[in-house]
Amino acid sequence: MKIVRKANVYHNGILAGTLTQNNPEDYVFCYDEKWFADENLPAISLTLPKTKKEYKSAILFPFFFNMLSEGVNRKLQCRQFKIDEKDYFGLLLAIASHDTIGAITIVPIKTDKE
Numbered sequence: 800m801k802i803v804r805k806a807n808v809y810h811n812g813i814l815a816g817t818l819t820q821n822n823p824e825d826y827v828f829c830y831d832e833k834w835f836a837d838e839n840l841p842a843i844s845l846t847l848p849k850t851k852k853e854y855k856s857a858i859l860f861p862f863f864f865n866m867l868s869e870g871v872n873r874k875l876q877c878r879q880f881k882i883d884e885k886d887y888f889g890l891l892l893a894i895a896s897h898d899t900i901g902a903i904t905i906v907p908i909k910t911d912k913e
Contacts, residue, residue, distance in 0.1 A: 805908040806892055808843065810834075815843050818863065818905065820888045828860060829853040843903060859887045866895050866903065 804820045808828070816830040828847060834840050835849055842849045844862040854860065867890055868876055877884045880893040895905035 804888060804892065806905045807908060809904045809906065810840070810843055811902045812904075813840070815840070815903075817908075818860075820859075824857045826856045826859055826888075827853050828856075828863075859891070863891055863895075863905070866899060866901075866905070867891060868894070 802820065802822055806818045807814055808816045808818050813834070814831050815834045816828060819827040821827065830849055830851070835851060840849075846862050847854055847860065858864075864887055867873060867887060873890070874884065876882075876890060876894055877886075880890070882889045882893060891905055892907045895903075896907070897904070899905075
């Protein structure tokens with residue numbers, strides 16, 4: 800089952816990288832070339848050090864998963880946005896472009912199919 804969803808990852812409003820979900824068990828994060836080239840810009844997370852390589856994971860990276868609400872708040876958000884409670888990437892795309900604590904925001908990249 801191929802479902803490709805992508806998002807730009809911003810740090811204080813500056814593009815830091817791209818997060819992709821190829822399917823429910825295939826996630827990829829990579830830093831933007833400009834972000835990587837600037838030595839003054841930090842890694843977005845200690846668990847995702849600045850490197851040219853792509854980070855791959857069978858689950859949504861813990862750094863991004865931890866941006867999600869928990870408990871009742873997550874249930875309310877899922878109900879409000881009509882998102883399955885186990886669709887963590889979908890929820891991240893729905894809420895993390897505006898409702899975050901900290902420097903990171905996630906903005907969905909529209910595909911041709913949308």
